[in-house]
Amino acid sequence: MSGVELEKSTTIDLRKKHIGPSCKIFFSHEPIKIVQAKGQYMYDENRQRYLDCINNVAHVGHCHPEVVNAGASQMALLNTNSRFLHDNIVLFAQKLQSTLPEKLSVCYFVNSGSEANDLALRMAWQYTGHKDVITLQNAYHGHVSSLIDISPYKFHQMSSYEMNPRVHVAPSPDVYRGKYRRDHPDPATAYADEVKDIIHKAEEKGGKIAAFIAESLQSCGGQVIPPWATSKKHVRKAGGIFIADEVQVGFGRVGTHFWAFQLQGEDFVPDIVTMGKPIGNGHPLSCVVTTREVAEAFMSSGMEYFNTFGGNPVSCAIGLAVLEVIEKEDLQGNALRVGGYLCSLLEKHKEKHPLIGDIRGRGLFVGLELVRDKHKLTPATAEAQEVIYRLKEQHILLSADGPHRNVLKFKPPMCFTKEDVDLVVEKIDNILTGIYPMHYHLFLGSTDLFLEIYSNGGMKEEVLQSKRIKT
Incomplete structure (x- = not known):
């Protein structure tokens, strides 16, 4: 079958037959079949080009020639079990460590962000001798069982789920719609006090905090920019450690810094940093970086840590190439310039469009929150889905x-x-102008229709027109 391109309908039928039904795809009602990509563009089976605004996996651009060549050249030479001594793993670790604070010096290479976060938890449990973990409301850290336990974004969707009593959920530090907002005199301290209170209540019940794990910037939680410094102090005082999940936001994406946790200040150094997605530009590669103290405690358990493919020669060659491209092409600087330009353009449209409630982000990690009422912050869920489908x-x-x-x-x-920013902002501007006020009474006037639009993932203009008549 190599080199044979199936008809789209055949691909859909085979997927329904052989791929698990819980494995969802984008635009499931009208899926796009992507067959090629380059840079920031993806192409369907008809070679129609799409501008990719969401693929943080293809960090340095889809199919970057230097990354492709690095992987292909090493694959033609050697790929093997990671127990064999090889230069690539140590050279990659050395290069990766040079981007981090000196204290974070020991690397464990694995194959996915989920695997990295699972390993980080094991390290925290072993190092501290404690079992309790603090996570955040709306957090997502991965799909393995240990991580579903600390991912409210996932377990809140499961009606029969029984929350692990060792897991404690702190409020998401969302200053737009969270518990403490921008009008609060000190929201950072208020959110940190919530963490302190969780620690106290856990200790009253005999628990001890092993770790506080948090995405350096919450992604699935809604592009939230959190304050962490004081929370880390409370966790450390309780004998726990701080795990910074950089799986979605690391490698220069925030523009001003290489790692998003560095937004907290020069003195803020996590005990463990987990990485994934962008590290391999689409290749299955991830990493846990920690301190010498944590690494030695992990070794003292007496159980050897072994990963067949983690740190293999091909993966490390690709990882090295990604770091070199980021540096050579000044992609961190590009994230700062282009991300700033994106936010400034979106801000110009905020007053024009009643649906735009908030714009937040750093570098090329930006969220545009749509609301129906800027005072009540009523989520404009259906409208957001409509924007996506029209785009x-x-x-x-x-x-x-x-x-x-x-x-x-x-x-x-x-x-x-x-x-690219000019194009997508112009299109969003046009779409929001069309949704409001032409269709706005439609969304406000019918809860049933709202749910129908949301569940069907958007509707075409002629369907909207017919629904408006019925409404």
Whole structure:
């Protein structure tokens, strides 16, 4: 079958037959079949080009020639079990460590963000001798069982789920719609006090905190920019450690820094950092980086840590190439410039469009939250889905996330340009103008219709017209 391209309908039928039904795809009612990609663009089976605004996996651009060549050259030479001594793993570890604070010096290479976060938990349990974990409301850390336990974004969707009594959920530090907002005199301290209170209550019941794990910037939670410094102090005082999940936001995406946790200040150094997605530009590669103290405690358990493929020569060659491209092409600087330009353009449209409630982000990690009422912050979920589907019809790929699925999220390949920003913002402007006021009474007037639009993932203009008549 190699080299044979199936008809789209055949691909859909085979997927329904052989792929698990819980494995969802984008635009499931009208899926796009992607067969090729380059830079910030993806192409369907008809070679129609789509602008990719969401693929943080293809960090330095889809199919970057230097990354492709690095992997292919090493694959033609050697790929093997990672127990064999090889230069690539140590060279990659050395290069990766040079981007981090000196204290974070020991690497464990694995194959996915989920595997990295699971390993980080094991390290925390072993190092501290404690079992309790603090996570955040709306957090997502991976799909394995240990991580579903600390991912409210997932377990809140499961009606029969029984929460692990060792897991404690702190409020998401969302200053737009969270418990403490921008009008609070000190929201950072208020959210840290919530963590302190959780620690106290856990200790009253005989628990001891092993770790506080948090995405350096919450992605699935709605592109939230959190404050962590004081929370870390409370966790450390309780004998726990701080795990920074950089799986979605690391490697220069925030623009001003290489790692998003560095937004907390020079003195803020996590005990463990987990990485994934962008580290291999689409290749299955991830890493846990920690301190010498944590690494030695993990070794003292007496159980050897072994990963057949983690750190194999091909993966490490690819990882090295990604780091070199980021540096050579100044992609961190590009994220700062283009991301700033994106936010400034979106801000100009905020007053024009009643649906735009908030714009937040750093670098090329930006969220545009849509609301029906700027005072009540009523989530504009259906409208967000409508924007996404109309953008898709105009060959632009965007998605929505957050607890209400009303935050349009931008996390494109780092080669994204100002011209790309101009295009997507112009299209969003036009779509929002069409939704409001022409269709706005429609969304406000019918809860049933709202749910129908949301569940069907958007509706075409002629369907909207017919629904409006019925309404």
